[in-house]
Amino acid sequence: MGSKVVSRAEEFSTLLRYLQDDQSSNSCTYEEDIHITKMNGDKLTAVNLYFANQTIFVCEKAVPKIIGLCDGDELNTETLNCTADSDDAEDSCDVLQTEQGPQPLTVMKARQLLSLYTLSQNPGVSAVDNNPILHPLWVRCDRSDPAGTAWFGAEIVCASNKVAGIKLYSITCKGSTVEKKSLVTLEELKQMHKNRHHSSSMGIKGSARFSLFGSTVVENTTIESQSSVTVDFKWSHVESILEIPPLSSTATLNIKVVCGDMRSPMFEMYRELEFLQTLANGLKTGETEWMEPVESTSAVNLTKVYLEELRNMGKTLQDQAAKTVETPKLKQETDPSIFNAFLERGDLDFAEQLWVRMRKSVSSYQDIGDCLKLVIEALRYGDIKPWIHRDSSSSLSKLILQSYHQQIDHVSLTGITPVTMLLEVGLDKMRKDYINYLIGEELTTLNHLYYYLSTEVDLQEQVIRLRKLHHLLEIIVTCGTFLGLPYDRQFVLTQSCLNHYKTSTYDEEHEFKLQIKPALISHFYQKELPIMWGVEISSGQGLREVRTSLQLSDKPLVDHVIFETDFPNETVNGDIDEPAFFSTTMCCSFNSFV
Known part of the structure; x- marks a missing residue:
């Protein structure tokens, strides 16, 4: 039984290696029902918080494409195998394709994939070659476990050019709520981190994003704008959940302006x-x-x-x-x-x-x-x-x-x-x-x-x-x-x-960045609700650093889950008196191979 598992792990690793090295292909299928995509982490909001500028593998349920042929033939269903981003087949005929959004795997299946990934990279179990380490692996989950897990992730850790261990990530999320009492407190988050990692000293960092310019709500009607100016704050010494960023924070404007806005003097x-x-x-x-x-x-x-x-x-x-x-x-x-x-x-x-x-x-x-x-x-x-x-x-x-x-x-x-x-x-x-x-x-x-x-x-x-x-x-x-x-x-x-x-x-669509002093825009954000607020607790040093974080947002950070909520997913802060937030928690653990 053990040899079969190791064999499957090596097979899985070989597929990932092929996809990683193949410059002409960005996706493939594993075991017929699992779709694997190679992409930049900044395309996934929840993962972007930690892997923004890094290439990752994403595993999800393979979704058939329903294709209607141009000659009026019967509809048929196709599941794509390893392919590049080619449209040649579709250009040959007027083809109508209906695609669903990304679909998650069961939590059990996700755990199995992470196990195969981990085994294949453990030098004590498999023969790890001298090739560059594999990209981090992330798996969409269906939240079927008690914790409501939406993502599992794994990242190989190296020391002196040798595989030393692996970091495992889990992201859980909850639907929006206006009940502040239902939100986790800072002390509870600290205790969660302490229980998991038995750390005596912890660092705490806060972050928040506010919208300064963009779509607006007037008399319960949203006036859409493709332009947006948001500001990101980062600070230390967080004292409470949803606290206002202090003036000592570092602040960065994110500026995206689409020409043609009738409100513009231009x-x-x-x-x-x-x-x-x-x-x-x-x-x-x-x-x-x-x-x-x-x-x-x-x-x-x-x-x-x-x-x-x-x-x-x-x-x-x-x-x-x-x-x-x-x-x-x-x-x-x-x-x-x-x-x-x-x-x-x-x-x-x-x-x-x-x-x-x-x-x-x-x-x-x-x-x-x-x-x-x-x-x-x-x-x-x-x-x-x-x-x-x-x-x-x-x-x-x-x-x-x-x-x-x-x-x-x-x-x-x-x-x-x-x-x-x-x-x-x-x-x-x-x-x-x-x-x-x-x-x-x-x-x-x-x-x-x-x-x-x-x-x-x-x-x-x-x-x-x-x-x-x-x-x-x-x-x-x-x-x-x-x-x-x-x-x-x-x-x-x-x-x-x-x-x-x-x-x-x-x-x-390019987003320009500009450093700014918080005092210059304090009148814009100090009485407003953030569109995203986060706190991160960390302990350990170097490769062994581990983190526990909480993100509160006015939109869900996960796109493959439908949340049960009284508010629409697009926004939950339109015409209500109390702020409502989606809650996303990420935990990390380090496992040594040595």
């Missing part, structure tokens, strides 16, 4: 950027989905009126420069007082003012060509002498410079030329808008903006870099407007974002 700039992106997409794909015009007057008529105003001025270029500030405003898409206070410039040149009119009224390629034809004819015949910024780089700006000497190159307004010309003007204008704010607020210098302002790359890349710059400003303005961050923190955040986007792709 919203009109976002709409302007969307029009610019529409032009770029049209050049790239040949197809354009035009935005709904903001102005009721056609683009051609707006251009005619603008040119007529310039003809009637009869003033010098310098006088025109002063007059442009007084030009009647077009209809704003958002509250103009908010926008004017933030980013609107008073020194728009001729090309930029033309862009403002056209981007709010253009609805076809024909509109663009007709408007530019009117402008070029007015320049060619000397009807207007508009001024432009000296550093303008668009094709239209070059024609305007030529008009000063009555020598204008012939321009064929066919094909993609009109769209390209308008896109260049928009890029020029919006770059100056962003420079105006960043330099004006002394958040950076032109040297640091060179990557974002370069016109030496193609237009598509210029648009991408402009989007990065816009996202950066959305982040800075959100934190400055809604959190009131002081200048020094805005400066540090600006530099962090600039450096990140020089080497990283555009990603609104």
